Amino acid sequence: MTTPRVIVAGGGIAGLTLAFTLEAEAARLGVAADVLVIEAGHDAGGHARTVGDEGWLVETGPNGFLDREPETMGLVEELGLTHDLVEANPAARRRFVLRRGALCPVPASPPAVLTSRAISWRGKLRLLGEPWAAPPPPHADETVFAFAERRLGREVAEALVDTAVSGISAGDSTALSVRSQFPILVEWEREHGSLFRAMLARRKTATGRARLTSFHGGQGTLTRALADRLGSRMMTGRAITRVARHSGAWQVHMAGGPPMVADHVVFTTPAHRTSAAVRDLDRELADALASIPYSGLAVVALGYAVASLPRPLNGYGYLVARAERLATMGVLWESSIFPGRAPDGAALLRVFLGGARRPDVAGLDEEALTTLARSELVKVMGIADRPIRQHVFRWPSAIAQYTVGHDERVRAIRARLAEHPGLDLCGTACDGVSFNQAIAAARRTARTLAARLAPSSS
Ligand SMILES: Cc1cc2nc3c(=O)[nH]c(=O)nc-3n(C[C@H](O)[C@H](O)[C@H](O)COP(=O)(O)OP(=O)(O)OC[C@H]3O[C@@H](n4cnc5c(N)ncnc54)[C@H](O)[C@@H]3O)c2cc1C
Incomplete structure (x- = not known):
């Protein structure tokens, strides 16, 4: 009997977690499984990576997760990373909203709304x-x-x-x-x-408040650790273009390489990418996947000397109300949230631009994005000095949008998948858009698949 091969499409947190958990669960059940992650980009991690740059730690996407999801905490423990965890500064509970041109504290509870200026x-x-x-x-x-x-x-x-x-x-x-x-x-x-x-x-x-948590080395600590564990069982720089059923097995076609054969294929890629890969196999499935919209955004990370900042960064940052008509959705005061994000005497801000309100913005080039982010920081925070560090990350398909009718779309997708044994889907297209939800869905899918690979289940 040959060892069943499982190909996981996409090496973001969902794909990496799925592959790692599947291997661990298969080992626990005494089942052989040959797992391979295929990732289009040159690095593992998808949206969740951290760039280290001479004393700055800059997140490309999420800056943390709430510690109330047992699957995330379980994964961290299994990887031996518990000692690397860091809790957000309690002062970061203070959040602001930009309304009528002023930063007003966000009421932290319904009674607090009654005394709020917002x-x-x-x-x-x-x-x-x-x-x-x-x-x-x-x-x-x-x-x-x-x-x-x-x-x-x-x-x-x-x-x-x-x-x-x-x-x-x-x-x-x-x-x-x-x-x-x-x-x-x-x-x-x-x-x-x-x-x-x-x-x-x-x-x-309630058993206590969920705490915003990350790692001393940033979110990339988790995705890097998973990629390291997978080693050669992860292939980067290969985009899956198509899957086909051939002689009872799956053929996975990739750009720039020969097809590979697998018994199971699990897509953790954004819905429109999965749609393209299954279009020749099942047009209805492809159409249902393509009907899940995504919003695009850009992150402009700006580092300043503290002396350049006209106001203290005494909180998490601020969100911008729609009526303010800015391209900025929000600004995170990263170096006030977690330690070690900026060198001594400096502060790191991340400006989130675009989203569904301004879909044109994610398509701008880096220079235009930086200029836009800086001009809106001048208006809101009065920061006129030049930044001493900058990084721009553009995410044209950042976050799946569960618009009205999403339930029916997911039902249609699941119904079509049931017609293709060995083909599965997991991740933010259907299972929730947050980092914790991506991990929880990947862990559930891995356990179900491992149980299916066990000889008795056939
Ligand atoms: C800027 C930003 C900030 C965020 N902040 C937060 C936050 O604060 N809290 C939170 O909970 N969540 C946040 N999120 C959401 C969080 O990042 C996601 O929930 C999570 O990272 C999704 O992981 P994933 O593996 O499902 O998808 P992704 O990270 O998108 O990974 C999918 C992977 O598939 C690869 N891929 C695509 N096409 C192909 C193909 N054809 N073949 C092979 N591989 C392919 C991609 O290159 C990518 O690596 C944020 C997202 C963004 C963009």
Whole structure:
């Protein structure tokens, strides 16, 4: 009997975690598995990489994760990286929102909204009516904005919810489905009839606050450790172009190399890339995948001498409300969040530009992006000096958008996949857009696959 070969398409955190967990789980079950990750880029990690540059540590994508996801913490432990973890500075709980040209502290809880400068008295009064909000329209896939407006009032929906959605997913709250993007809110409403009541009930049972966490060496610590463990079982610089079924096995075609044969193929690539690879195999599957939109964004990381900063960076950073009409979605004060992100006497900011509000921005060149980021920093923070370090990362397909109808799209994708035994999909296209969700989905998929490879399961 030959060892089954599993090809994992994509070497971001999802693909790397899947391959690592599959190998570990197969070993635990005493099953042989020949696992290979194929990654189009020249480095492992996808969006989650860290660039080290003479005392600066610059994240290309996520800067951390919440420590409440047991799968992430389990993975960190299995890799022996627990001692490398670092918690965010508690002062970074303080966040700001740019509204009417001013940076206002974001209220950290519903009662704090009542004393917040970010919301008018009218908005506050309306918010107090949350427990008596109208019920959801029957059978509707409500947008996040419609849900928030119905429950919290228009002002809070515009100033806080729309702004937070842009910051979390680079998305548009008037297009995203609340059921798909924030299922927990729908569940709270269903179970408690009110978000406030749900929060109070949770407070009684909560086991402590989730903490924003990263590694001393940045998020790349995790993706690098996974890639190191995989070693030659990861191939970089090869883009998968097509999969085909041939004589009972999968043929995986790549740009610039001969096809490879596999018993199982798991795609962790963005939906439109997976779509292109399966189009000849199953047009319906390809169309369903291609119908998941992505928003693009650019990250401009700027390092300054602390003396250049007109105000202290006393928090996490700020998000920008839509009405401000800026290309900036938000700015993270990275060196105030985690230690070691900038040399002594310097500070690192990351400016997030574009997203669904300004889809044109991710296509600009590096110079134009830097100029735009700096000009908006002058307006908001008054930073007129030149940066002493800069890095630009452009992500044209940064984050999957779970727009209204996403549930049906995912159902259609899963139904078509069921027709192709040995072909699977895992990652942010369908399993949640966050770093933790990518890891959790990869771990689940790996365990299911390992169990399927076990002889008794056939
Ligand atoms: C700027 C930014 C900031 C973010 N911040 C946060 C945050 O603070 N918190 C959070 O929870 N999440 C955040 N996210 C989301 C987080 O980065 C993702 O959830 C996670 O990194 C997704 O990992 P993935 O492996 O699913 O996808 P990716 O990282 O996109 O990896 C997919 C991989 O597939 C490869 N690939 C593509 N096409 C092919 C092909 N044809 N053949 C082979 N390989 C291919 C790509 O090169 C890539 O390496 C952020 C994302 C971005 C872009």
